[in-house]
Amino acid sequence: MTTSRLKVRVVADRCQGHNRCRLIAPTLFELDEHGYARAKGDGLVPPELVDKARLAASNCPEYAIEAVPVQPGQ
Amino acid sequence: MREIKPVADWTTDWDHLDPRWRDNPYPIWDEIRGGKCPIAHTGRYNGAYLPTRYKDVRAIANDTNSFSSRRVVLRETYPETGTGAPPITSDPPEHKPFKQLLLPAFTPDAIDRLVPGTRASCNELIDRFIAKGRCDAAQDYARLIPIRVIAKMIGIPESDSDLFVHWIHLALEVGITDPAAMEKVEKEMGAYFLGHIAERRAAPKDDLISYLIGAKLEHRALAEIDIIGVLRLLLVAGIDTTWSAIGASLWHLAKTPADRDRLIAQPALMPTAVEEFLRAFSPVTMAREVVKDTVVNGCPIKAGNMLLLSFPAANRDPEVFPDADKVVIDRDQNRHSAFGLGIHRCVGSNLARMEITVALEEWLKRIPKFRLVGDVAWSEGTVRGPRKLPIAFG
Numbered sequence: 509m510t511t512s513r514l515k516v517r518v519v520a521d522r523c524q525g526h527n528r529c530r531l532i533a534p535t536l537f538e539l540d541e542h543g544y545a546r547a548k549g550d551g552l553v554p555p556e557l558v559d560k561a562r563l564a565a566s567n568c569p570e571y572a573i574e575a576v577p578v579q580p581g582q
Numbered sequence: 583m584r585e586i587k588p589v590a591d592w593t594t595d596w597d598h599l600d601p602r603w604r605d606n607p608y609p610i611w612d613e614i615r616g617g618k619c620p621i622a623h624t625g626r627y628n629g630a631y632l633p634t635r636y637k638d639v640r641a642i643a644n645d646t647n648s649f650s651s652r653r654v655v656l657r658e659t660y661p662e663t664g665t666g667a668p669p670i671t672s673d674p675p676e677h678k679p680f681k682q683l684l685l686p687a688f689t690p691d692a693i694d695r696l697v698p699g700t701r702a703s704c705n706e707l708i709d710r711f712i713a714k715g716r717c718d719a720a721q722d723y724a725r726l727i728p729i730r731v732i733a734k735m736i737g738i739p740e741s742d743s744d745l746f747v748h749w750i751h752l753a754l755e756v757g758i759t760d761p762a763a764m765e766k767v768e769k770e771m772g773a774y775f776l777g778h779i780a781e782r783r784a785a786p787k788d789d790l791i792s793y794l795i796g797a798k799l800e801h802r803a804l805a806e807i808d809i810i811g812v813l814r815l816l817l818v819a820g821i822d823t824t825w826s827a828i829g830a831s832l833w834h835l836a837k838t839p840a841d842r843d844r845l846i847a848q849p850a851l852m853p854t855a856v857e858e859f860l861r862a863f864s865p866v867t868m869a870r871e872v873v874k875d876t877v878v879n880g881c882p883i884k885a886g887n888m889l890l891l892s893f894p895a896a897n898r899d900p901e902v903f904p905d906a907d908k909v910v911i912d913r914d915q916n917r918h919s920a921f922g923l924g925i926h927r928c929v930g931s932n933l934a935r936m937e938i939t940v941a942l943e944e945w946l947k948r949i950p951k952f953r954l955v956g957d958v959a960w961s962e963g964t965v966r967g968p969r970k971l972p973i974a975f976g
Contacts, residue, residue: 524927526927
């Protein structure tokens, strides 16, 4: 059995800088100087933050956040 | 004030100035949304549409080719000034540079620096009325918090606040049906800001007026008319919007002891609750001008009409928000559109969110138990919130 991990990504041309993701999961998302969001680092979500990652995705008013499972090494 | 002909049919003859809409618009939007045509139309205001479903509002907000922002307030007639208030009245491609100019001043980190001052300000306001055991929470509290914060950010004296409130009332309420009021506001605000701009050119300070004077828009300094336009936007959009959101949240908490007690017991719930107050009582409804014939959700939309982009109605759409008509302070899936959707997302959203949060936190610390003791009066038009909110405590 392979264990997949969750990876978050902000679709840049959808993000309008609402900053809800940063409010919900500041360890997973960061902002540029204009307040547009991007995933921190490689976007891989530590197991203890999976719920926060899903909440960030389901609260984005622009549907700009993808949270998808990836296989290790992917 | 102008007499409003009572509305007989909300789907074909709606009017947002009808007193029933002002006092309780939610059943009206529910009726339209649940009917045969969820995009209502009216012949009033020279023809205007009203979408009520979340997905229609979202589609329209994102279609800047068909829906222009050059007119963002629904009026009977429009002033021919041509100055606008960028970026809110701008379309692509002019919109982006103006927006980019303002965004750095409103990031969460920039706004965090204003928290201690805002907390102190809230407490100073509470000190004024707490011994009396009652207050008008709309006038004595909610109104003054954003005025103080935005006046300081812009760099204009808080002592002029009565003037600001007067201008906003003329621009966003009276001016819907009275073009003379609009002209008066534009003239007075223009002259007011010109004076402050001249002062800052001579002696810059750490404020937005000085920042705009020094800023470059595509390598060129901003024209004076654009600086005035931006300042007008920040002043008008920065006050009665947040005033309304704080007031509506306190109105709900005054009527709902269980939510109040829960927020006091679980302060970590506050950010989620604030988003829910923003959803349930979204204050701001912008307008668009239809500039190209199009079809939304099967409904033909004709150029030349206006359109009321009702984020508040979208936020009550049960297709997106289960129990949309209930205030659920721990609602954790909440893609509300209170700050708009698409490129015109409110530039001050982090500021508003901070002000609402701090205002409620400080209020609940000092006044944990309170109740409504009289009639509430709501504003009408573009921004909806309590303008009279009599509350007793202790």
